[in-house]
Amino acid sequence: MVHKLWSQRIIQILLLAFFIIFLILPILLLLGRSVVDNGQLSGVYFKEVLTNPEVTKALFRSLKLSFIAAFITAVLAFLTAYALQVTALPRMLKQYTHGMVMLPMLVPTITYGFLLMYLFGNEGIIARFLGEPLFTVYGEKGMLIGYIIYTLPAAFIIINNAFNYIDHRFFYVSQLMHDNGLRRFYHTLLRPLVIPIGNAFILSFILSFTDFGIPASIGADDTVISILLYQTILGSIPKFAQGAVIAMIMLLPALLGFIFLTVIERWNVEHRFAQQYSPNKKPIHDSIIGTLTFILSTIILVIFMVMFVVPFTTNYPYNMQFTLKHIINLLKDEVLVHVYMQSVFVAVCTAVFGTIIAFFSAIISTRTQLAGRKGLNVIAMLTNTVPGMILGLAYLLFFQNSTLKGTFLIVILSIVVHYFTTPYLMAKGAMEKLDKSWDVTSMLLKDSWFETVFKVILPNMKTTIVEMINYYFINAMVTISGVIFLVSTSTQIVSTQINQLQHFNRFTDIFILSILILLTNIIVRVISHLWLRYDKGRELR
CATH class of the missing domain: 1.10.3720.10 (MetI-like)
Structure with missing residues (x-):
């Protein structure tokens, strides 16, 4: 039981430290910048x-x-x-x-x-x-x-x-x-x-x-x-x-x-x-x-x-003849293709890292007796109230002179924190429905806490985990408000690149990139659905 308690406590401390650094302190600094003038409240x-x-x-x-x-x-x-x-x-x-x-x-x-x-x-x-x-x-x-x-x-x-x-x-x-x-x-x-x-x-x-x-x-x-x-x-x-x-x-x-x-x-x-x-x-x-x-x-x-419609016409609205040249030209544009690949990379990393954070936050909140575990509910409520642009600005000010500035990591972390509430509530709701006697049985069998998590809890909430991954992935692909202040010339993602393309009236490229995002999100959901159905069929055999 001591081993279990310490492993839980370490994870709780790491989670609280994560949210203090990447949520509470940046917001407090933002508040301070608005009311401090020359070192005095004003x-x-x-x-x-x-x-x-x-x-x-x-x-x-x-x-x-x-x-x-x-x-x-x-x-x-x-x-x-x-x-x-x-x-x-x-x-x-x-x-x-x-x-x-x-x-x-x-x-x-x-x-x-x-x-x-x-x-x-x-x-x-x-x-x-x-x-x-x-x-x-x-x-x-x-x-x-x-x-x-x-x-x-x-x-x-x-x-x-x-x-x-x-x-x-x-x-x-x-x-x-x-x-x-x-x-x-x-x-x-x-x-x-x-x-x-x-x-x-x-x-x-x-x-x-x-x-x-x-x-x-x-x-x-x-x-x-x-x-x-x-x-x-x-x-x-x-x-x-x-x-x-x-x-x-x-x-x-x-x-x-x-x-x-x-x-x-x-x-x-x-x-x-x-x-x-x-x-x-x-x-x-x-x-x-x-x-x-x-x-x-x-x-x-x-x-x-x-x-x-627009990307497949020669010159909308003056020449409506069908063509694939715009698609071909974009696929030859190494910059835009690279930005798209960067978006997929950010979305995958966000989905994996965000799901891990939300999953273990829900475990600490619902399936432990640690003091202060309900603090994660407060954090979930706080992340739900802070708009993406505000969080992005807070990060811009807080990490202005750090090595995180202008990196993919800060973009990923901002999306993880910004969209934390829903995946956390998904996991929390699923865990509250799981029989808590499983934890007692695991303890009597002398399993470690991590063995209980990965052998018992995780297999019984596969559907929820997949939905959490989908939620993080899709939002990472489409978000703009949360990252508009954080991307640099080398860390552009599709949604922020679209904001740049409009200034050059490249609307055809904007629609093609939007189609790529739409198709990517649909493919991810379809693959997830097929995998869950396959896994369910395998269990029934």
Whole structure:
């Protein structure tokens, strides 16, 4: 038992040291840069920033767009989850809807703006078909559409998962009491989902408020707070203190989000029993819901299909003849191919290292009796509230004079920390379901703690491990906000390279690189699925 305790304690110390160095200290330094002037506490930088009309205008525009996007996203996410969970729609339609809603997760957000531009812009596909654009997509309207597309998958996952824990017996009770449809909907579905819907709203708001990719590609002259932070730090004259103040301002929505969730916690409904639910066919109801979700899914598909149109035309929009020359030219471009390979390398390293960190953090938190083990839950909550751009800026300041600056390692570490929460919660949830008596049995058999981990715990959560690896890999391939301040000329990845290519109007190359990212992420998911199915079949034989 002593051996077990010390091995656990050493891992706990290493994990805490990792998060102190790569999360807490950089954030504290960022806070210090915003309130310290000439070695003394001062509010001069806050005053300078907050009295700047450009900052206040960008801040209120970000708040407005993020709030509207979060509201629309929460409604669409609920509608989609409702269609999949409560209606008797055909299986193929449900699979199509699920696939299209999740599609945006596989492409960098900076690509969304260019897709919208080529679809709805002045020279876009729709404008050429109708003779004029439907609306001006540049600026606020384009950013709003981009934010909705970007945040819909995350909001959908939260609400769709919550539907699995609803006790449908309340629905039957409501029927027996002859409640009308609206009252039944409110009490049996909407009220139990207040917390997940609130979570989806807050997450969508924070993601929209802190995103850099979408406004960078289609924001035009409508500056938002994330673009202002980027310009302040990487402009012709870097202003780190003012940038730190803007970063602190960008952290406020996360704080307000927690307050909001605390307030609505009083409406939380705990269901102690959940069961498989087979929805009854309601032709009119299902037809309406099915039509709405089909339209939503098709809109997403059409937007992303643009990515597969432009690179295969000779000179869009003037010569629409099919060609492969753009693909061939990019494959001959050693710089872009090298950047793509670097992205895959970063994603693989992030997936492996991040999964190890999240896995052992979950073990220490759930399957040990160590003092302070719950501190990892606090760390997970903290990483969930710190936006990627803020973490990237904190790293830029903290590691400015270290050997980590401008290396792949700091890029990988930033992504691991930024996306830590979800893989940690995946592992934690899986481990809490595993029988804890296995640990006692292992101790009686005189197995070491590591033998218990690798022979018992790990084999029984293969699916979760694979999902953790997929999550880290995909996000490492598409992230831009978290690494925009950390890459150098020698450590560019595809998402940041796209940001550079737009300045040279190389949109065809941007779409080809986006296709490569999309295909890479799909291939990784397919391989993972096939491996799990093969492994399951091997165990049954």
